[in-house]
Amino acid sequence: MPDRHPPTRTAADLDGCVEDLRAALAGHDITLPSLRLDLPTFAGAYALPVGLVALGNCNTVTARKLTAVLKESGRAPNPLLLDLDLLAVPMAMPSLRLTVRRHVGAPCADVELCVTELVANVIRHVGEGAPVRVRVFRVFDGRIRVEVTDPNTRALPVLLHATGDDEAGRGLALLDAVALRWGVEQGETGKTVWCELDECVVA
Template identity: 75%
Template structure:
């Protein structure tokens, strides 16, 4: 990816960090960006739930060309991979990646020796 980050933050994955992260994204993009904020919230939330609170993460948001925005959330655990589930009305979890899948043009995971990066690309910022 050759694009320069609009936002790049290293933080610890705690639920209380998410509101400040959402505000930082809004400030840096300078326009309504509900879908970008939703994707970052879901990806950081997955780290909290599946890797653990306090996990160090790197969050990157960048313009990826052709009007797209790319969101990346990297963490040090290469094993806890996201899985798109089919949640029912009674399920209390399992909807996060379904939401991300619905708003993103595409998404995926890149694994490496130092962990993994879950990414998504969105079209027009909304």
């Protein structure tokens, strides 16, 4: 039987394939920052961890087969709760919090805090009006993962230890206090700042 997913070469097809694979891996508590990065760019922008294991490159056919195996192995990715494109502006924050609450299914202050702080960080360090993508979904063990993607590859978040008189530097400290873990994934055309939190009690 011919492959239902023949090899494709368009950027949209590749991006969709990578997003499917990333979501399938997230369902197994696996994050691969190097997905969809060319090796020279990745090597120049990423601090390699000790004991790095290179999994190698694969084409879209192989990536889709891997995605299918992950989904069928008994721990399929949990449903996507929110996938939203918006402009990072202060006036969007109240409706963003409401949207997060509605899609998560119940008030969840920590998730709302992380989403708004990550978007606020884009406003402060990338620029007001920058386009962002906000994603909230469940991962392994019921944890909730928040991702905010912006088009700037250079303005990386830095955890500061603000003093009582400081007017800035508290956003990431708050996120660091409530999240189980957080990090940054750098891509060719932007970056994604993510965090994972304990599951909310939903109705």
